[in-house]
Amino acid sequence: MPKPKPESKPRVSLTVVRVKAFTAEGAKFNQAFLWDLDVPGFAVRATVDGSKSYIFERRLHGKTVRMTIGPVHAWDLPEARARARELQRMIDKGIHPRAEEAAQKAAQERKGLTVSKAWERFEPVAEEESNDFATVKSRATHIVEHLGDVLFSDLTRLHTDAYRRARTAEKASIATVNREIAFLRHLGYYLLECKLIDANPMAKPAFLPEDNIRSVVLSETDFTALYQAAEPALKPIILVAYDTGMRKGEILNLRWNQVDLKRGTIELEGTDTKTRKARTIILTARVKAALKAMPRSISGFVFVNSETDKPWVQIKKVFFRARDAAKLEKIWFHDLRRSFVTKARRAGVPETVIMEMSGHKTRSVFARYNIVDDSDRREAVRQIERAQRQK
Numbered sequence: 001m002p003k004p005k006p007e008s009k010p011r012v013s014l015t016v017v018r019v020k021a022f023t024a025e026g027a028k029f030n031q032a033f034l035w036d037l038d039v040p041g042f043a044v045r046a047t048v049d050g051s052k053s054y055i056f057e058r059r060l061h062g063k064t065v066r067m068t069i070g071p072v073h074a075w076d077l078p079e080a081r082a083r084a085r086e087l088q089r090m091i092d093k094g095i096h097p098r099a100e101e102a103a104q105k106a107a108q109e110r111k112g113l114t115v116s117k118a119w120e121r122f123e124p125v126a127e128e129e130s131n132d133f134a135t136v137k138s139r140a141t142h143i144v145e146h147l148g149d150v151l152f153s154d155l156t157r158l159h160t161d162a163y164r165r166a167r168t169a170e171k172a173s174i175a176t177v178n179r180e181i182a183f184l185r186h187l188g189y190y191l192l193e194c195k196l197i198d199a200n201p202m203a204k205p206a207f208l209p210e211d212n213i214r215s216v217v218l219s220e221t222d223f224t225a226l227y228q229a230a231e232p233a234l235k236p237i238i239l240v241a242y243d244t245g246m247r248k249g250e251i252l253n254l255r256w257n258q259v260d261l262k263r264g265t266i267e268l269e270g271t272d273t274k275t276r277k278a279r280t281i282i283l284t285a286r287v288k289a290a291l292k293a294m295p296r297s298i299s300g301f302v303f304v305n306s307e308t309d310k311p312w313v314q315i316k317k318v319f320f321r322a323r324d325a326a327k328l329e330k331i332w333f334h335d336l337r338r339s340f341v342t343k344a345r346r347a348g349v350p351e352t353v354i355m356e357m358s359g360h361k362t363r364s365v366f367a368r369y370n371i372v373d374d375s376d377r378r379e380a381v382r383q384i385e386r387a388q389r390q391k
Contacts, residue, residue: 019072056088067087069083226238
């Protein structure tokens with residue numbers, strides 16, 4: 001709907017009395033304007049509901065610019081007129097008042113941009129873009145707790161070193177702290193893109209070397225013990241992880257419209273995966289049977305917390321209860337994915353196929369999941385000996 005043009009009225013010297021007496025009675029567009037004689041473009045606007053406000057209207061680069069200065073009851077007439085003159089000076093310089101206001105607001109935000117405020121700005125973006133927002137939020141929570149009051153642009157190695165010592169005292173692992181500092185670097189690049197900082201002070205953070213390469217692989221016997229000890233809601237989740245190699249986030253965010261039980265597949269779009277690459281998951285018979293037996297939630301998600309009727313966000317506690325009951329205290333949920341990769345390779349599946357199935361993008365990362373132990377080496381020797389005997 002086009003903006004109604006102000007009715008043509010003679011200009012008068014606005015006074016408090018005239019402003020008070022002015023109404024929109026009889027106006028064609030439910031509003032009326034009383035223009036000031038002293039400051040061109042300055043007026044009081046009245047609407048049929050009785051509200052009044054001071055406005056300023058001029059043309060800039062061939063277009064009409066109308067700005068609301070503020071309600072009459074909140075602005076004294078001299079203050080409103082002075083603001084109109086200020087807006088006119090911007091127009092005279094070819095500056096759009098709204099652009100100037102945005103620049104001033106951004107400058108003020110830049111000046112007081114603490115780590116805490118930076119996270120407040122980034123949080124809705126992270127929630128929309130991240131496939132594992134719970135993890136991102138957890139890292140941000142620790143960062144804000146220790147560094148929230150520090151101006152982001154003032155961050156130095158001294159801050160990250162102190163942060164590392166504090167988190168280590170809280171029993172956080174080196175790998176965990178490295179990921180949290182990496183999040184701080186990512187946050188800095190976001191602020192840089194938004195032009196809220198001139199340079200990212202966390203562009204080259206110092207990371208401590210990690211000795212966290214795990215080699216735990218669950219045998220079928222181990223998995224059976226874990227499965228039997230798991231609570232009913234957890235059973236299909238860990239079965240999908242063990243038999244498909246899907247990541248935890250991919251499983252917990254799975255929707256029924258991605259599952260085709262007739263074809264025995266799960267279709268993951270690029271937005272569903274860590275590597276942003278779509279892939280098709282082929283289901284084992286027991287996974288198909290488990291999914292077929294599950295009730296359908298109106299939420300559309302496959303795995304739903306019965307207590308909240310919402311998709312699972314975190315299953316750490318329920319998983320730990322199962323592993324402790326099965327006397328497998330040293331395993332993590334992610335070991336299920338590693339187990340899938342290793343058992344597939346031992347079954348003779350080509351590595352390139354396994355990488356497609358598990359969604360590993362690079363050979364170097366895949367190698368960390370493909371565990372080779374003494375049983376593999378012994379089998380290799382047996383194969384060599386069989387080949388030698390055949391010559």
